[in-house]
Amino acid sequence: MSRALAILQFLAGDAQADRVVPPTGFTARLTVFVSATMAFLTVFALALSLATGRLAENWSDALAQSATIRVSAPDGQVEDQVIAVMDVLATTPGVADARALTDDEQRALLEPWFGPDLPLDTLPVPRLIEVIETPEGFDAAGLRARLAGEAPGAVLDDHTRWREPLVRAADRLRTLGLVSILLIAATTGAMITLAANAALAANEQVIRVLRLVGARDAYIARAFVRRYTLRALAGALVGTLFGALAIWLMPEAEATGNFLTGLGFRGVEWLWPFTIPPLAALVAFMATRRAAFATLKERR
Amino acid sequence: MIEFDEVSYGYGGGPLLADVSLRLAAGSFHFLTGPSGAGKTTLLKLCYGELIASQGRVGLFGEDARSLGRDDIAMVRRRIGVVHQDCQFLDHLTVAENIGLPLTVSGRTATEEDLGELIHWVGLDGQRQSRPPELSGGERQRAALARAVVMSPDVILADEPTGNVDWDMSLRLLKLLVELNRMGKTVMIATHDLNLIRTAKQQVQARVLRIASHRVQLAGADL
Ligand SMILES: Nc1ncnc2c1ncn2[C@@H]1O[C@H](COP(=O)(O)OP(=O)(O)OP(=O)(O)O)[C@@H](O)[C@H]1O
Ligand SMILES: [Mg+2]
Numbered sequence: 001m002s003r004a005l006a007i008l009q010f011l012a013g014d015a016q017a018d019r020v021v022p023p024t025g026f027t028a029r030l031t032v033f034v035s036a037t038m039a040f041l042t043v044f045a046l047a048l049s050l051a052t053g054r055l056a057e058n059w060s061d062a063l064a065q066s067a068t069i070r071v072s073a074p075d076g077q078v079e080d081q082v083i084a085v086m087d088v089l090a091t092t093p094g095v096a097d098a099r100a101l102t103d104d105e106q107r108a109l110l111e112p113w114f115g116p117d118l119p120l121d122t123l124p125v126p127r128l129i130e131v132i133e134t135p136e137g138f139d140a141a142g143l144r145a146r147l148a149g150e151a152p153g154a155v156l157d158d159h160t161r162w163r164e165p166l167v168r169a170a171d172r173l174r175t176l177g178l179v180s181i182l183l184i185a186a187t188t189g190a191m192i193t194l195a196a197n198a199a200l201a202a203n204e205q206v207i208r209v210l211r212l213v214g215a216r217d218a219y220i221a222r223a224f225v226r227r228y229t230l231r232a233l234a235g236a237l238v239g240t241l242f243g244a245l246a247i248w249l250m251p252e253a254e255a256t257g258n259f260l261t262g263l264g265f266r267g268v269e270w271l272w273p274f275t276i277p278p279l280a281a282l283v284a285f286m287a288t289r290r291a292a293f294a295t296l297k298e299r300r
Numbered sequence: 301m302i303e304f305d306e307v308s309y310g311y312g313g314g315p316l317l318a319d320v321s322l323r324l325a326a327g328s329f330h331f332l333t334g335p336s337g338a339g340k341t342t343l344l345k346l347c348y349g350e351l352i353a354s355q356g357r358v359g360l361f362g363e364d365a366r367s368l369g370r371d372d373i374a375m376v377r378r379r380i381g382v383v384h385q386d387c388q389f390l391d392h393l394t395v396a397e398n399i400g401l402p403l404t405v406s407g408r409t410a411t412e413e414d415l416g417e418l419i420h421w422v423g424l425d426g427q428r429q430s431r432p433p434e435l436s437g438g439e440r441q442r443a444a445l446a447r448a449v450v451m452s453p454d455v456i457l458a459d460e461p462t463g464n465v466d467w468d469m470s471l472r473l474l475k476l477l478v479e480l481n482r483m484g485k486t487v488m489i490a491t492h493d494l495n496l497i498r499t500a501k502q503q504v505q506a507r508v509l510r511i512a513s514h515r516v517q518l519a520g521a522d523l
Binding site: 019020022023205206208209210211212213214215216217218219296297 | 350370371374375376377378382384388389390391392393397401402404405406447451
């Protein structure tokens, strides 16, 4: 708490102390611009990370414990095979529950493709059996072998087969998003260090005079650090607002099906972007402080 | 206050000052003379930690200058007011702000009255809000003197403080320094102006140090 207070006091500063360093032209604008741009990019990297994180979670949660068995057979044999499959499933370890879909349910599944008036009974549509796994899961290869013996028309559709690479890809995307954020932070730090060093070099004479009248390193450094911290904060605030606005204005993802789960922020996730400006200020604070003390140490 | 024990200093090619021993006692008043290039400014820089002796010991308020870190030097400079020969200011601040700068950087605030009185003393009432580049050479020196004494330092080192001002103003500045010395401040003035030294000797007990052939000698009454 007292630390937060100290930081606030530092930012509020004392105007007179701040004025001992003259305004620094292009380095000031560079800092604001870099912070704004980087904050803007960070918003997207953040949105990407959160969305892919959500995606990976959805996929692994909702689909983790289910599989489907398709039974297609010549007329009249379908029902027998379904019963055979159910028998097999009943004795398969790792299967928590199994249930053949009703005609209505199948019709609902197919409706988006074929319309509502599908004559299910006259079409050779395979029957679907939904299998719910126990947390340990079943041995897919073993089940397949038994099904081949008992019900030759049954095909086990094990979601994990296609799900796993997708979940891994989503996880990877999230990691990439986080790495991007770190890279953006590092780049911001480097750019601000560069700007601060340019300002320190341009103000060599000012530093000399301040030294001669008894200014301590901390005092001289503070005049620079405060300035750059505030600029980074202001720039990042603008960049974040624009970034958040751009995300907010993005087309609703629901319209295209839940597949991408929306690249935006959901609910409290909207608070995340607003951690960017303080973090940008922190990066600027540390970068400028290091640059200032290094310069001051160099020159006696 | 400030002590030199067999101090030598050179910028590279050969020593400029050799075996200098001197003592600026509290409340003393010294003049430092010598031909141009003899090393007067150099000696003053050794006194406020801008330069570090190549040999020997410079004691500043009892501390060995060599052992002082940058922050210690800053604290020393708050106790030593310096009028630099080249009078450097912060050009983006007003004259008044520049004069108050030592207070600002040490976290104190000058009262309007004190600062105003000081500025009046050095005759810069009309230039308070000017920027340093707009000042004449003499005005710069007066502003530098005001800045040197604004902290009420223990020691005042003045490098040619009257180099660019007329005789009347020289006397006025001298009077200010003598006044400060009477208040107990230690004063050292580097100057070529023998008339100034003579006049001062009538007002205050002043010693005259002369730099000649790399050494510092106490000049006799033969000025
Ligand atoms: N930074 C420096 N690097 C190298 N040589 C220097 C430096 N500063 C001064 N000198 C040399 O040291 C000598 C003494 O310089 P200093 O400024 O101490 O002389 P001074 O007695 O103050 O002269 P003046 O009366 O002209 O002000 C000069 O010859 C000068 O050229
Ligand atoms: Mg000189």
